[in-house]
Amino acid sequence: MKIDFLISKMTDGGAQRVISLIANYLDDKGHQIRIISFTGGDQYPLNEAVERVRLHEQPLIKSVVFSGFFSLLSFYKKKENRPDIMNSHIDLLGYMTIPVAKIYGIKIIVSEHNNHLSRYTYQEKFLWTFLYPMANAVTILTSFDLNYFSKKNKKVVVMPNPCSFEIAENLSSKRKKEIVAIGQLNRYHHKGFDNLIKIAKLVGDQKPDWLFKIIGAGDHGREILERMVEEADVTNIEFSGYRTDIKDILNKAEIFMLPSRFEGLPMTLLEACSQGAACIAYDCISGPSDILVNEESGLLIENQNIEAMVSGLLRLIDDNIFRAELQKNAPLALEKFSMSNVGDKWEYLLKEVRLK
Numbered sequence: 001m002k003i004d005f006l007i008s009k010m011t012d013g014g015a016q017r018v019i020s021l022i023a024n025y026l027d028d029k030g031h032q033i034r035i036i037s038f039t040g041g042d043q044y045p046l047n048e049a050v051e052r053v054r055l056h057e058q059p060l061i062k063s064v065v066f067s068g069f070f071s072l073l074s075f076y077k078k079k080e081n082r083p084d085i086m087n088s089h090i091d092l093l094g095y096m097t098i099p100v101a102k103i104y105g106i107k108i109i110v111s112e113h114n115n116h117l118s119r120y121t122y123q124e125k126f127l128w129t130f131l132y133p134m135a136n137a138v139t140i141l142t143s144f145d146l147n148y149f150s151k152k153n154k155k156v157v158v159m160p161n162p163c164s165f166e167i168a169e170n171l172s173s174k175r176k177k178e179i180v181a182i183g184q185l186n187r188y189h190h191k192g193f194d195n196l197i198k199i200a201k202l203v204g205d206q207k208p209d210w211l212f213k214i215i216g217a218g219d220h221g222r223e224i225l226e227r228m229v230e231e232a233d234v235t236n237i238e239f240s241g242y243r244t245d246i247k248d249i250l251n252k253a254e255i256f257m258l259p260s261r262f263e264g265l266p267m268t269l270l271e272a273c274s275q276g277a278a279c280i281a282y283d284c285i286s287g288p289s290d291i292l293v294n295e296e297s298g299l300l301i302e303n304q305n306i307e308a309m310v311s312g313l314l315r316l317i318d319d320n321i322f323r324a325e326l327q328k329n330a331p332l333a334l335e336k337f338s339m340s341n342v343g344d345k346w347e348y349l350l351k352e353v354r355l356k
Helices: 014-028 064-075 094-104 122-134 143-150 185-191 193-206 219-232 246-252 267-274 306-318 320-337 339-355
Strands: 002-006 032-037 051-054 085-089 107-111 137-140 156-158 176-182 211-215 237-241 253-258 278-282 299-301
Touching (some): 002 014, 064 094, 094 107, 143 156, 176 193, 176 246, 176 267, 185 193, 193 211, 193 219, 211 246, 219 237, 253 267, 278 306, 299 306
Parallel strands (some): 002 085, 032 051, 107 137, 137 156, 278 299
């Protein structure tokens, strides 16, 4: 099968990491895979046989969707460039990809990466109401969105993110007094890093020897957050930037924290579980509760309740036995998110859509 994955850019991000993992998996299965982007660079490793197509012409109007529509229309004008199936990812890209797919008679699957309540603007409402019914299938991350999107398309499939790391065989016995959070810094409000600063201040007043380590790229967001840290006089936060050794960092950290205001199915939480970090997360609308069982494989905290998050962190810091129990149980929650399970589910859906 010839399969094209389409996304605005392949720089750092959860959706980009998912695409790279699925693309490599399907390439290993013998399919012809291309990843088409419209701006930005590459962040994640791809198999040699996975083809990269960069339709990165400088647009007259600064809109990836607008300029990308004409670039993609021109690219697919040649019949030899057309795939069996297009798979479109992230936000408003469907405005571009669904019409192009219909013009050329190409099967298309559109993939959502957040819950539908996280960004319900008129742009999304129009896209979901009038264009999503034209897609051959829609994938969502959790069952929370199933009822909503089933009203927009006849073929909706819950397709979880795969865990990108192998489960650690030997959990580290010597972990650092670190509380790690990971995310794109330019999306600091979405990821809750502004509130994390307040939390770090309150925890640090009682546990000054514990470090909050924030990992992620985003110069603009980092500048804003560093200003917040300085104004709040917080001394126990470290910005580590983009890192390629996240697996090792998580394997050596005592605690992983997810302070997000909303999520789809957070890749970083899956990765932290795989490395046996004690995980604590805000119980936002979807995502964390699909991964963690409260008090068994992690702690779920009332969404955006700063006092409750501080209490949960202090409990993990003070109770070594409880923390070790969560660390031992965290990897057990990941079987349904294994690369083989999710990859096989993708392959089944692609074959099903192609045959219809």
